[in-house]
Structures are given as C-alpha cells and as structure tokens.
Amino acid sequence: MTERVAGADRRVERQGRRRGVMGWVDVRGRRLGGWAFILNRLTGLGVLFYLYLHLIVLSQLAVGPSAWDSLLRNWFLNPVFLLLDVVLLAGLVIHGLNGVRLALVGFGIVIDRQKALLLAFGVLGAILIVIGALRFISDAGAK
Amino acid sequence: MSDTTSVTFRVHRYKQGDEDPHHDRFAVEVGPRTTVLDALTAIRRTQDPTLTLRHSCFHASCGTCGMKVNDHEVLACVTNVRELGTDEVRVEPLDNAPVVSDLVVDMGPFYARFDVAERPLVRESELVPGSHTAAGVPQSMRYEDCIECGICVSACPIAGTDPAYLGPAALAAIDRVRQEPRGVDVGPIMRLADDPHAAWRCHLAFECTEACPSNVDPAGHIMQLRRSLFARGWRRPSAEPQGARR
Structure with missing residues (x-):
C-alpha cells in the first residue's frame, strides 16, 4: 500500500528533511530536555507578546482615570482574564526557572546534574504556579 | 509452534527525481529477536528489492543504519521490533541531512x-x-x-x-x-x-x-x-x- 507523506514536496527532500522552525514545536519523539526546549520557546514568545499587550493597556492611563477604572471593572476582573493571569504566571515561572537552569548548565557550572536540575525546577515551578493560582482566585473572591 | 507475529512497517520512500516522497506499507512476520534492520532486509529480500537502506555490521559498531523509527532516532540493527510495542512501525531517514534514496541520507x-x-x-x-x-x-x-x-x-x-x-x-x-x-x-x-x-x-x-x-x-x-x-x-x-x- 502506498500513501503520500502529508505536506511533502521536493523542496523538503532537497533540504534534507530539515525540520525548520516548526521542528522547534514538534513534540514527536521529544524527550524531557526537548520538552523543556519547546516550553522555553513558547513561554518566551508568550511573555514577549504580553509585554507589548501590557504597554498597550497601560496607554489607557494617558486617557484618564475613568478610562482606566472602566478597563479594570469591565475586563480585568472577568474570570477569563483571571485565567489568563494564571497562564501568564505559569509562563513567567517556567521561562524564568528554565532560564536559570540554562545559565547554570550552559556555562558549565552544573553539567552532570542537568536532568536532576530540570526535574527539581519543574517541581518548584509547579508549586509556585499552584500557589499563585490559588492566590489569584482568593483575591478575586475577596473583591 | 512458531512464535511470530505480523507487524506492518510504514516505510519512507523517495527516489531521485520523484515528485514527492511517500510511505509504503509492508507486512513482516517478526519473532522475539527480530530487529528493525532484520525486518527491513527481509522486505528487501522478499517484497521489494528496490528498497534502499544502508547497513553493515549488525551490532551497533559501524553506525551506518541510523534512522528514525516511530519518530525516535535509533540504530535499526539493535532496535527490537517487539519492544517498540506498536502494531505499525514507522521508518524514516534521519532528519537534517539530504535524502539520497528511501532511508539513505548523504x-x-x-x-x-x-x-x-x-x-x-x-x-x-x-x-x-x-x-x-x-x-x-x-x-x-x-x-x-x-x-x-x-x-x-x-x-x-x-x-x-x-x-x-x-x-x-x-x-x-x-x-x-x-x-x-x-x-x-x-x-x-x-x-x-x-x-x-x-x-x-x-x-x-x-x-x-x-x-x-x-x-x-x-x-x-x-x-x-x-x-x-x-x-x-x-x-x-x-x-x-x-x-x-x-
């Protein structure tokens, strides 16, 4: 039985099945370090996107106090935005902790224990995200 | 009693000049000790002599049978088919190297x-x-x-x-x-x-x-x-x- 390779073209073969940028987020066959690599890129892009979004939102301050208060009331106390806050926190924690790991391993300070470091930071990150999420929810409930 | 089971191999095919690469499926009887390389050579011997692959030593010494099996890079000669745990085994050439033919890269x-x-x-x-x-x-x-x-x-x-x-x-x-x-x-x-x-x-x-x-x-x-x-x-x-x- 013969079937075509999805998305295949001659260009792929000439380039030697080079994965390209999409290969960075291709999870097939990836192992623990590969997942950390993928997460670091996705969270990095997410945090970069948030930075610009944040600047746009802050520009409402220039419009006046009523515009800012209205934005807070109508948007930021919405449960969907609370969920996005948790996603943002998760992105910052994952990218930040993984960044520390990469610095420690990348400069040769902790080479032999890189996998243990990844697991330890993974557990620490999960704890921080859960604590942060609970804090967001309790704060929202108090308002 | 024969201790063999039928496993389907989905193999990447490409020859110079082909418009697109494609996959061919081959059914192979595998035993407890059959490796991916054993299966591929059996396909070549009994089903499709045009299947191109590179191999030499059969014991992880020469490094010529590197390929992707079920999305993981492995040496086919020491990869046991049954230990993969799948009814269908997907076999592709290594990434990030020009494909010469089928499973062979430059x-x-x-x-x-x-x-x-x-x-x-x-x-x-x-x-x-x-x-x-x-x-x-x-x-x-x-x-x-x-x-x-x-x-x-x-x-x-x-x-x-x-x-x-x-x-x-x-x-x-x-x-x-x-x-x-x-x-x-x-x-x-x-x-x-x-x-x-x-x-x-x-x-x-x-x-x-x-x-x-x-x-x-x-x-x-x-x-x-x-x-x-x-x-x-x-x-x-x-x-x-x-x-x-x-």
Missing part, C-alpha cells in the same frame, strides 16, 4: 564537519602492541566511542534551523581534543568552537545526548567546551562565522 556534510573539527583519534587498535594503520592512511581518524552515525544531528532541534551549525558530534570531538590534545595545537579549534554557529549555538535540549547510541554525551561535551571557553576568556577573533566554513 552523510557527506556530517563527515566534513568532523574533518574541520580535527577529531582526535584514539582508536582501540592504536593501543594494541604492534598495531599499524592501513597502507595509505597516515593516522587513525576516528573519535573514540563516536560511531559517526549522524543520529545526534538528526535529533538536534538547532541543526534543523541553522545549516551552518557545526553540530553535536563535531563539537564533542573538539572537546575531546581539548581534553587530550596529544600534541595538537588546540588554539585554532577552540576559536572554531567559539563561534555563533558552534558551541554557543546549542540551546541545551540535550536530545543529542539522549539519542546517542554510543553514550558519547555530545551535549555534555558542548557544555564542558563552553566552560573552558568561558574560563579561558576566549574572544571571537572576527565577525566571520567560522563555523560555516566547510
């Missing part, structure tokens, strides 16, 4: 990088009293342990986006020279390693180390290389990307 660019790295070369035969190199070969030219299968380059996400990247195997070889120069001036190769397309290009996915069938630990060597570069205070000699020379 290893030329990979070897060229090794040559640039002036791989060190300690081979077991050198340690054997009375051993000598073959006629016409000035010295042994193989990095100890590394079987030059190209699996690390296929697994590396950076090699997928930076064609000038020197790659895990060559960088590991450079680090091995640094560790044991054996009279080699390490200055030029350390400058080669201290390049945006060399040691500093690695983004620490450690996929090369995980995939390496010879436990060379290329990523670990790259990190040691970085530590050495950092400690020695090497500076980039010029803006020219030396890692791209080949």
